[in-house]
Amino acid sequence: MSTKNRITRRSAFALGGATMAAAGLAACGGNTGGLTGGGGSDGGGGALSQWYHQYGEEGTQQAANSYAADYPDAKVTVNWVTGDYATKLSTALLSGGGVDVFENNGIAVDQAEQGRYVDLTDIMEPAKGSFNEASLGPVTIGDKIWGVPMIVDPQHFYYRKSLFEAAGIEVPTTWEDLVAAATELTTDKQKGLFLGNNFDANAWAMVWAAGGSPLNEAKDAVAYNTPGYAEGLGSIHTMQKDGVLLTGAPSDWTDPAAFSSGLSAITWGGCWALPALEAAHDDIGVFPHPAVGSGGKEVAFMGGWNAQVAGNSENIEAAKEFVKWLWIDQTEHQTDWSLSYGFHIPPVTATADQAEALKTGNGLEIATMAKEIGVTGTPEWTGAMDTPRLDAVSNILKNGADPAEELAKAEKASNEAMAS
Amino acid sequence: MSVQAPARARGRAPDRTGPTRIKGNGLAFWLFFTPFLVGLVVFTIVPLIWGATLSLFEAKGTVLPTDFVGLANFRHFLVDTAFLKSLRTFTVFALFIVPVTMVCSLGLAVLVNGLPRFQSFYRSVFFLPTACSYVVACVVWRLSLFNGLESGIVNQILGAFGLDAISQWLSASPYWWIVLVSVRLWLQVGFYMLLFLAGLQAIPSQLYEAAAVDGLSPGGFRMFRLITLPQLRTTFAAVLLLLLIAAFQAFDEFYNLTGNNPETRPPLVYLYNIALGSQQDFGTGSAGALVLTAIMVVAGLLQTGLLGFGSNDEGRRRFALRLRRGGRSSR
Numbered sequence: 001m002s003t004k005n006r007i008t009r010r011s012a013f014a015l016g017g018a019t020m021a022a023a024g025l026a027a028c029g030g031n032t033g034g035l036t037g038g039g040g041s042d043g044g045g046g047a048l049s050q051w052y053h054q055y056g057e058e059g060t061q062q063a064a065n066s067y068a069a070d071y072p073d074a075k076v077t078v079n080w081v082t083g084d085y086a087t088k089l090s091t092a093l094l095s096g097g098g099v100d101v102f103e104n105n106g107i108a109v110d111q112a113e114q115g116r117y118v119d120l121t122d123i124m125e126p127a128k129g130s131f132n133e134a135s136l137g138p139v140t141i142g143d144k145i146w147g148v149p150m151i152v153d154p155q156h157f158y159y160r161k162s163l164f165e166a167a168g169i170e171v172p173t174t175w176e177d178l179v180a181a182a183t184e185l186t187t188d189k190q191k192g193l194f195l196g197n198n199f200d201a202n203a204w205a206m207v208w209a210a211g212g213s214p215l216n217e218a219k220d221a222v223a224y225n226t227p228g229y230a231e232g233l234g235s236i237h238t239m240q241k242d243g244v245l246l247t248g249a250p251s252d253w254t255d256p257a258a259f260s261s262g263l264s265a266i267t268w269g270g271c272w273a274l275p276a277l278e279a280a281h282d283d284i285g286v287f288p289h290p291a292v293g294s295g296g297k298e299v300a301f302m303g304g305w306n307a308q309v310a311g312n313s314e315n316i317e318a319a320k321e322f323v324k325w326l327w328i329d330q331t332e333h334q335t336d337w338s339l340s341y342g343f344h345i346p347p348v349t350a351t352a353d354q355a356e357a358l359k360t361g362n363g364l365e366i367a368t369m370a371k372e373i374g375v376t377g378t379p380e381w382t383g384a385m386d387t388p389r390l391d392a393v394s395n396i397l398k399n400g401a402d403p404a405e406e407l408a409k410a411e412k413a414s415n416e417a418m419a420s
Numbered sequence: 421m422s423v424q425a426p427a428r429a430r431g432r433a434p435d436r437t438g439p440t441r442i443k444g445n446g447l448a449f450w451l452f453f454t455p456f457l458v459g460l461v462v463f464t465i466v467p468l469i470w471g472a473t474l475s476l477f478e479a480k481g482t483v484l485p486t487d488f489v490g491l492a493n494f495r496h497f498l499v500d501t502a503f504l505k506s507l508r509t510f511t512v513f514a515l516f517i518v519p520v521t522m523v524c525s526l527g528l529a530v531l532v533n534g535l536p537r538f539q540s541f542y543r544s545v546f547f548l549p550t551a552c553s554y555v556v557a558c559v560v561w562r563l564s565l566f567n568g569l570e571s572g573i574v575n576q577i578l579g580a581f582g583l584d585a586i587s588q589w590l591s592a593s594p595y596w597w598i599v600l601v602s603v604r605l606w607l608q609v610g611f612y613m614l615l616f617l618a619g620l621q622a623i624p625s626q627l628y629e630a631a632a633v634d635g636l637s638p639g640g641f642r643m644f645r646l647i648t649l650p651q652l653r654t655t656f657a658a659v660l661l662l663l664l665i666a667a668f669q670a671f672d673e674f675y676n677l678t679g680n681n682p683e684t685r686p687p688l689v690y691l692y693n694i695a696l697g698s699q700q701d702f703g704t705g706s707a708g709a710l711v712l713t714a715i716m717v718v719a720g721l722l723q724t725g726l727l728g729f730g731s732n733d734e735g736r737r738r739f740a741l742r743l744r745r746g747g748r749s750s751r
Binding site: 086087090091094095106108110111114116197198199240243246247248249250263382383384386387390391394395398399 | 480482502569572589590592593680693696697698700
């Protein structure tokens with residue numbers, strides 16, 4: 001090889017530099033919806049990236065874009081995240097992946113301690129009196145508030161009134177009644193009950209319905225293992241074996257399609273499905289999760305979404321201002337977001353009180369459930385504590401494992417995870 | 421820029437059997453090599469070192485090491501029943517998928533190899549599913565083929581034979597294994613068929629002619645058993661190793677079809693949940709990844725020694741002898 005063909009040290013450095021520059025440019029090309037630079041001509045508040053999960057209701061993405069466009073103080077780019085939102089968000093919050101404002105349905109104390117979220121107490125403190133009290137539980141850790149409730153989504157059962165009337169069945173208030181009703185309504189063409197394709201859609205709400213809670217009052221041990229919980233989970237397995245449950249449906253419980261098309265007489269669902277169901281049928285009814293076991297109580301599980309600011313945002317103050325503007329100060333977009341596309345309860349009490357959809361019929365019943373028997377998760381509940389419970393539920397429901405034994409093992413493992 | 425001609429483009433091939441040395445323009449070499457090197461360093465070597473470091477530390481909710489915990493993260497996996505169960509899930513899955521894929525891909529290769537015409541057409545047809553995404557295939561499997569309703573395609577086929585529809589394809593054993601194995605089989609059988617096809621076409625035709633002269637009927641099963649199968653031994657060993665590694669790396673179909681069911685949760689899904697799921701425990705997750713890597717390396721070495729991937733029969737005999745000696749000395 002001739003000397004002139006051999007690479008020199010200088011040309012090797014030049015080549016390496018060019019490669020790094022190319023890699024840098026390639027990285028810039030990714031559409032991460034991230035920060036595109038602060039200040040400048042976009043209003044002085046900088047450019048913000050706002051993340052939403054993919055809502056199923058038509059028109060929601062356009063609405064989110066229009067709210068962002070209406071904000072006068074910064075250029076806000078909406079990133080509509082499809083697929084596994086929780087994992088993508090988690091990774092972005094960990095790595096600083098271009099998210100400033102985001103919605104979250106599961107604030108966890110460990111993630112708050114790790115600095116993933118910004119403390120929003122200063123913007124929430126003056127306004128918290130105007131929020132539905134139950135909506136503040138999942139975003140409050142001690143005396144700090146980490147999120148602004150955007151919507152409240154009670155989960156409950158839907159049923160077909162005409163089928164109940166034809167069979168002479170009353171609306172169930174106990175789990176036993178519900179099992180009996182589902183069994184009675186099961187025919188060749190229609191199953192009695194849909195609890196999702198994994199039969200576990202109501203397994204979290206059942207913790208409260210069976211008289212337990214995720215954590216005890218002192219919050220130093222888990223408290224989901226109750227005799228009622230074991231009894232309730234065991235009976236789901238029995239229903240599955242007896243062919244009472246709908247399984248293998250093309251869509252899962254969050255989508256009302258399976259129930260709407262008549263595949264089951266009763267289903268676990270969320271309030272967001274109400275408009276679609278009422279458009280399809282004129283005999284839709286709702287009832288809360290019935291009491292399970294002797295120590296149980298009727299409950300509606302209050303899911304929901306909260307607006308938060310990323311701890312690694314480079315534009316925290318501007319992000320907080322935007323969250324305050326959108327979800328605290330003005331009410332027009334809040335009402336629109338809650339009631340124009342699907343059906344959600346606005347967490348601001350005054351806004352909810354003025355919503356016509358919550359004053360009659362099923363809307364009123366759901367709002368009443370949320371107000372009177374709504375239960376919510378707690379930020380102290382972490383993924384590490386939940387994994388043993390989820391495994392136990394799966395083993396009981398799918399494999400017929402002994403419920404009391406499985407829950408006892410899970411309780412021990414959850415407590416160990418809590419202590420570690 | 422001139423490219424230097426190979427030193428011995430014509431004439432006798434060099435005697436040495438080592439790897440061929442790349443010769444040519446130095447700038448061209450670095451131009452082609454640097455992107456690969458950067459990719460290797462950034463995406464493989466640095467994460468490997470980083471993961472190994474994290475495995476000795478607590479790293480919850482952060483990819484930076486916090487408290488040094490020594491081997492505690494590794495000890496966790498020795499007693500973690502969920503992880504051990506995930507290894508059992510992998511074993512069950514491998515017991516189904518490896519032999520089924522081997523038999524099907526060999527069968528297809530033999531059939532395609534024997535075609536007098538349209539061989540390339542059928543080769544392409546069987547290879548096409550390999551280009552399909554696992555996620556897309558899973559959606560088709562879940563919503564269309566193995567839909568739990570009577571309208572599901574497989575249920576309709578069962579109905580045509582007078583059998584009851586199955587509603588629990590993805591929620592009860594053993595049905596979920598049928599779905600999981602069939603989707604992977606469809607996606608990968610074409611690739612392994614190509615490997616066997618290449619192996620079949622490398623068998624010298626003189627062997628078949630000699631066997632025919634010795635009385636074996638051409639195309640008969642004895643010819644296949646006595647000539648074809650032994651000649652494919654190296655291909656078998658390579659396919660087996662690749663299939664085992666692929667089974668160990670199974671993730672997509674389990675994640676998309678059966679979710680977080682502990683009965684159908686292979687090791688990678690379990691570790692994904694620990695590190696990238698709600699727990700975000702990167703220390704434990706990294707230790708688990710290293711444990712898995714160690715298992716795969718041991719399995720690969722054992723298989724290479726026993727089946728002789730890339731070695732001759734003498735090498736295999738020596739390996740077996742060493743194993744036996746090792747066993748005797750340990751007693």
